[in-house]
Amino acid sequence: MLDSAGADFIPLTIDSYTRQNQYDIAAELLERSEEKQSSFLNGYPLVVHGWELTRELYRDLNKPVSLRHGTPDARLLVEVALASGIAEIEGGGLCYCIPYSEGFPLDRCLLYWQYVDRICAVHSTDEAPIHRESFGPLTATMVPPAIALAVQVVEALLAAEQGVLSFAASFGQTGSTIQDIATARVLRTLIRRYLDRFDFGHVRSYLVFHQWMGQFPTERSKAAALIACAAQNACVIGADKIVVKTVDEALGVPDPEVNADAVESVRYVFDRFRWVEPVTSTSIEAEIDLIESETVGILEAIFDLPGDVFWESVHRAFQTGLIDVPYSPHADNANRLVSMRDANGSIRIKDPGHVPISEGDLKREHGLLALREDLDGADPSFRRLLHDIGIMA
Amino acid sequence: MSQERIVLGVIGDDIHVVGNRIIQLALEESGYRVFNLRARNRPEHFYQAALEVNAQAVFVSSLNGEGEYWCSDFRKPFIDLGIPDTLLYIGGNLVVGKRDRGDVLRLFKQYGFDRVYHQEPDIGVAIADLRNDLGHGKAKR
Amino acid sequence: MSPTRARETDSPPARVAIDIGSTVIKVAELDGDGALLNQDLCPRDYEIGIKAQVETILETYKPNMEVVACSSANGGLRVGIICLTKGFSGAVMRNQVLSAGANPIFVRDLDEVDNAFAPVDILLVGGGIDCPDAAPLETRLARFDPSAHRFGSLIYAGNGHLSQAFLRRFQNAVVVDNPIADSLRGPRDTVANALRRAYLDDLVYKEGVSELAGRVSGPIRATPEIVSQGFYRAVSNRSALMVITPCLLLDIGGATTDVHYTVEVVRDESVVRPPAGLSVARYVFTDLGISASLDTALLQLRTHPRLYEFLSRVVDDDVREVYRLLREGEYDPPPDLLAYACLFLALDRFAHGRGAGLATADFGRVAQIVLTGGAAQLLDEQVVSRVTALVLPDRRTQPPPTLIDRSYRIWTEGMS
Numbered sequence: 001m002l003d004s005a006g007a008d009f010i011p012l013t014i015d016s017y018t019r020q021n022q023y024d025i026a027a028e029l030l031e032r033s034e035e036k037q038s039s040f041l042n043g044y045p046l047v048v049h050g051w052e053l054t055r056e057l058y059r060d061l062n063k064p065v066s067l068r069h070g071t072p073d074a075r076l077l078v079e080v081a082l083a084s085g086i087a088e089i090e091g092g093g094l095c096y097c098i099p100y101s102e103g104f105p106l107d108r109c110l111l112y113w114q115y116v117d118r119i120c121a122v123h124s125t126d127e128a129p130i131h132r133e134s135f136g137p138l139t140a141t142m143v144p145p146a147i148a149l150a151v152q153v154v155e156a157l158l159a160a161e162q163g164v165l166s167f168a169a170s171f172g173q174t175g176s177t178i179q180d181i182a183t184a185r186v187l188r189t190l191i192r193r194y195l196d197r198f199d200f201g202h203v204r205s206y207l208v209f210h211q212w213m214g215q216f217p218t219e220r221s222k223a224a225a226l227i228a229c230a231a232q233n234a235c236v237i238g239a240d241k242i243v244v245k246t247v248d249e250a251l252g253v254p255d256p257e258v259n260a261d262a263v264e265s266v267r268y269v270f271d272r273f274r275w276v277e278p279v280t281s282t283s284i285e286a287e288i289d290l291i292e293s294e295t296v297g298i299l300e301a302i303f304d305l306p307g308d309v310f311w312e313s314v315h316r317a318f319q320t321g322l323i324d325v326p327y328s329p330h331a332d333n334a335n336r337l338v339s340m341r342d343a344n345g346s347i348r349i350k351d352p353g354h355v356p357i358s359e360g361d362l363k364r365e366h367g368l369l370a371l372r373e374d375l376d377g378a379d380p381s382f383r384r385l386l387h388d389i390g391i392m393a
Numbered sequence: 394m395s396q397e398r399i400v401l402g403v404i405g406d407d408i409h410v411v412g413n414r415i416i417q418l419a420l421e422e423s424g425y426r427v428f429n430l431r432a433r434n435r436p437e438h439f440y441q442a443a444l445e446v447n448a449q450a451v452f453v454s455s456l457n458g459e460g461e462y463w464c465s466d467f468r469k470p471f472i473d474l475g476i477p478d479t480l481l482y483i484g485g486n487l488v489v490g491k492r493d494r495g496d497v498l499r500l501f502k503q504y505g506f507d508r509v510y511h512q513e514p515d516i517g518v519a520i521a522d523l524r525n526d527l528g529h530g531k532a533k534r
Numbered sequence: 535m536s537p538t539r540a541r542e543t544d545s546p547p548a549r550v551a552i553d554i555g556s557t558v559i560k561v562a563e564l565d566g567d568g569a570l571l572n573q574d575l576c577p578r579d580y581e582i583g584i585k586a587q588v589e590t591i592l593e594t595y596k597p598n599m600e601v602v603a604c605s606s607a608n609g610g611l612r613v614g615i616i617c618l619t620k621g622f623s624g625a626v627m628r629n630q631v632l633s634a635g636a637n638p639i640f641v642r643d644l645d646e647v648d649n650a651f652a653p654v655d656i657l658l659v660g661g662g663i664d665c666p667d668a669a670p671l672e673t674r675l676a677r678f679d680p681s682a683h684r685f686g687s688l689i690y691a692g693n694g695h696l697s698q699a700f701l702r703r704f705q706n707a708v709v710v711d712n713p714i715a716d717s718l719r720g721p722r723d724t725v726a727n728a729l730r731r732a733y734l735d736d737l738v739y740k741e742g743v744s745e746l747a748g749r750v751s752g753p754i755r756a757t758p759e760i761v762s763q764g765f766y767r768a769v770s771n772r773s774a775l776m777v778i779t780p781c782l783l784l785d786i787g788g789a790t791t792d793v794h795y796t797v798e799v800v801r802d803e804s805v806v807r808p809p810a811g812l813s814v815a816r817y818v819f820t821d822l823g824i825s826a827s828l829d830t831a832l833l834q835l836r837t838h839p840r841l842y843e844f845l846s847r848v849v850d851d852d853v854r855e856v857y858r859l860l861r862e863g864e865y866d867p868p869p870d871l872l873a874y875a876c877l878f879l880a881l882d883r884f885a886h887g888r889g890a891g892l893a894t895a896d897f898g899r900v901a902q903i904v905l906t907g908g909a910a911q912l913l914d915e916q917v918v919s920r921v922t923a924l925v926l927p928d929r930r931t932q933p934p935p936t937l938i939d940r941s942y943r944i945w946t947e948g949m950s
Contacts, residue, residue, distance in 0.1 A: 073798070103797075105797055105812070108779070108798060114771075303537055309772075310536050313537075328410070332811050380422055380423075381422060382416075382517075385418065389411065428717065428718050430718075437621060441621040442621075442718060444618055444619055445663060447667055447669060474670070475673065
């Protein structure tokens, strides 16, 4: 159905037991689902179904299938996916651990994703590469662009080190159009710059935009407006791919018709509203400058950390709070960084914690925040934070 | 300055972290030192942490109604450990299903909580109460 | 080109690594990259003493060669832990004792009354965050009576504001910084570091190991800590040993059986959680071993409800007779059977979380069992697999493959 609605790729979402490597429970629930003719699983149990059945399922489809899961140890899952003919693998050692897991040790996750990157590389050819895609929205809750971008560049480098030839960086709609435009611009520039700098110039890079991943409005009319605006932003930034939400997002897993409607409405926006010239303004340029400066600062600090191999430096960056993802459930996340929205809805760093934000950049962040604080008066900041998190709901 | 120390955490298997983090920030903004146990706690995590930090108050949240199962006789170990005057607060969705609010409050008071906030969305209320309760000295529970 | 700029460039020089055990001294010559050049096992000579024997051994090497050493003599350092709560200060101290390669013998709350405290080398007392307002710890410390314990040295690692008061009462005590500092999270390694220094600081006198100090560069560390480091390298794809994870490593010794594991093998429902921030952890069974702990290991085996099943997988002929003799205490099992017994008992207890502070493992998740140490050399991979099959959950039919570290690579790499 997504196919006929005009989707360019078909997402395959994996059930949560398979994500936790509990294949036996997934098998049991699949059996029960087949008996009772009703689904007890919240996704596709790829490992249990196996590659032959899955390959058959997608045989007549000539569009790429994209594996979406959230699995810290995805070695077997990705092996089965590749055997099934799936050529787009989402995830990464950071982005599928910090936002998804409470206790999975990050160093183990980085090693498991090193394996995934490597098998993707091994099964790639220049003509038919296996695409690796990171998951930039992370917790999708008040993540400052610099943190998301640093994670994207790190994962691009980790993948390239293992021989991946095609890598898509992504980020989630921030809630501010200015910040969306700036984030996309910096992300494109930096992914290319760092891949080139470390002799990975041959790696192709793409940009993926995730529509609003936070709390969605429950009213369908508002949800539809949010989806259309997100599609518009995807046009403006020239995203290579957009991941679409539905008007029923707030209610849970949508049915196929609603999914198809969402794709159709986004397709409508793409066809009617075209952007040729890059959109810019002084505040966009200022935002670009700030995000780039911060991201470069974080990345250079990670490169400077001791370690015989790169993933060790990345692991240490997480342990020491250089990478700090707001609202992560992970027990080892530093949770020192505090973010807040400014007057135009952009996510600002109020307290960087141990994230290496330069004094000058922090001053700029605070300057932009101050404009908002004038507006809000004496409201304690936790109330404003609650408002900021649920800004679209 | 010796700040007043608060132990904070979510009880049961709930992994709701956004609310927990907001409560931490709200308490810190009001000048308290917060020891955040975060998600997935059992009662012993709360009383043991309270003993280690010599806490003035313990904030328990329960979002999916697991509170009723875990919290019965919540006060007792605090008494046994010689810290009977620790203020005990609980908030969130405390019981499964729809129940009379007054019944829920009475139930959790019986369990030994000083303040009970059932389906009270604004943490500001609890913080104002805390300031008041601590101002009166923790012995006057 | 690797994105990591700042490498630890100065690779160590060629050197000799020595492991002083109760029965043998293991010697390995390593090149600058830590690769093994040759190794040797020398039985301990108790006549001439450890210092003279090590010097004799070193005579065969170049005199200017660097020497690094570790020791597992007497089954390691025995530590008793007295804490404010087992969930916080007790757990942090226990984990640091384990990560320093020492053996936690008990963990007790300050107020816990027990007349049967086992003797320990070091008694470790701690609890509370660093905070002047410390009534709960203060009142408990005032009641604390060390005369109930038999110990060599006393270490205080609690709330720093009470350390002077503690020293006034116990002049011989050693004070180290509070490992939980002023928060419950992010522990500092103060206790582990104190224990690492213990041999050289003469906190304990283990048959003269500290006399070696002059000849050895760096501290003489505990063998389990070295094994733990070697294990971490192996599970990080940085070893000559091909290890598949999640996995666990068993080191069966004369006095103890150590298990090192990647923390993913711990069950989600396990009440005991692995230490925060670590991806590999260690546990030690101080009552399982093939010589010094023979009696306690044998007692557990004889009374184990699955003894017959175990024997039928290990003993070639006349299982009934061996079973009968063992039950009646009339059988003197050979060392390999004892090693299989330690393996079985350790796995069985790990599968059920049976042991103070021991997490519960899910053997459905284990991808490999690795065995190292002297006793492991007596074992056969296929028999190990048959023993492992005894602890698998119902849903799993095939045991994980076994890897026996026949050239002590884990230890060698831990030393480099």
